[in-house]
Amino acid sequence: MRKLIVSEFVTLDGVMQAPGGSDEDRRGGFEHGGWQMSYHDDQFGEFIVQGIAGAGGFVLGRKTYEIFAGYWPTAPDETAAVREPLNKLPKFVASRTLRDPLAWNNSTVMGDVVSGVRALKEESGDHLLVIGSGNLVQTLIQNDLVDEFRLMIHPIILGSGARLFGDGLPKRPFELVESVTTTTGVLLATYRPSEK
Numbered sequence: 001m002r003k004l005i006v007s008e009f010v011t012l013d014g015v016m017q018a019p020g021g022s023d024e025d026r027r028g029g030f031e032h033g034g035w036q037m038s039y040h041d042d043q044f045g046e047f048i049v050q051g052i053a054g055a056g057g058f059v060l061g062r063k064t065y066e067i068f069a070g071y072w073p074t075a076p077d078e079t080a081a082v083r084e085p086l087n088k089l090p091k092f093v094a095s096r097t098l099r100d101p102l103a104w105n106n107s108t109v110m111g112d113v114v115s116g117v118r119a120l121k122e123e124s125g126d127h128l129l130v131i132g133s134g135n136l137v138q139t140l141i142q143n144d145l146v147d148e149f150r151l152m153i154h155p156i157i158l159g160s161g162a163r164l165f166g167d168g169l170p171k172r173p174f175e176l177v178e179s180v181t182t183t184t185g186v187l188l189a190t191y192r193p194s195e196k
Contacts, residue, residue: 002128009154052085055126142169174193
């Protein structure tokens with residue numbers, strides 16, 4: 001059985017929307033796209049690379065899939081440590097509108113997300129990694145399918161935007177199993193469900 005790990009860029013006020021670019025996701029009038037880009041350092045980059053390199057596949061929501069599929073197949077060589085696993089490994093996409101075959105190598109649409117993820121977790125192999133995919137993450141949390149959160153908590157408050165933990169999620173305790181702070185003040189924190 002393999003783990004499902006959620007890896008997210010998040011602000012102090014819990015915003016996860018459009019961390020990578022100004023035009024990444026403007027829904028709701030969001031104007032802070034690209035908010036995490038100035039916080040990169042070597043430690044931050046290594047945390048991202050290790051998480052992606054250790055994955056056996058990716059579970060993505062439709063929006064994140066479309067953003068990734070538009071960039072990673074032809075990403076520049078200096079991104080190879082991230083580009084290669086993303087391009088080669090299987091990608092399972094949660095979507096009500098996309099249909100197979102998908103254009104990006106090794107990508108397939110899941111039918112029912114909850115049963116699909118449960119079945120994937122029953123397989124042997126390296127962990128499954130969820131990146132971005134806010135709506136999908138809400139569904140995974142509601143159905144108790146997340147085994148670990150790897151959060152990159154940035155020292156910034158945006159005051160608006162889609163949040164990682166939306167209202168109405170079930171109460172669930174977690175334990176901090178690892179943390180380190182980068183030179184730019186980003187807290188790299190790993191949490192797992194706790195029995196407390």
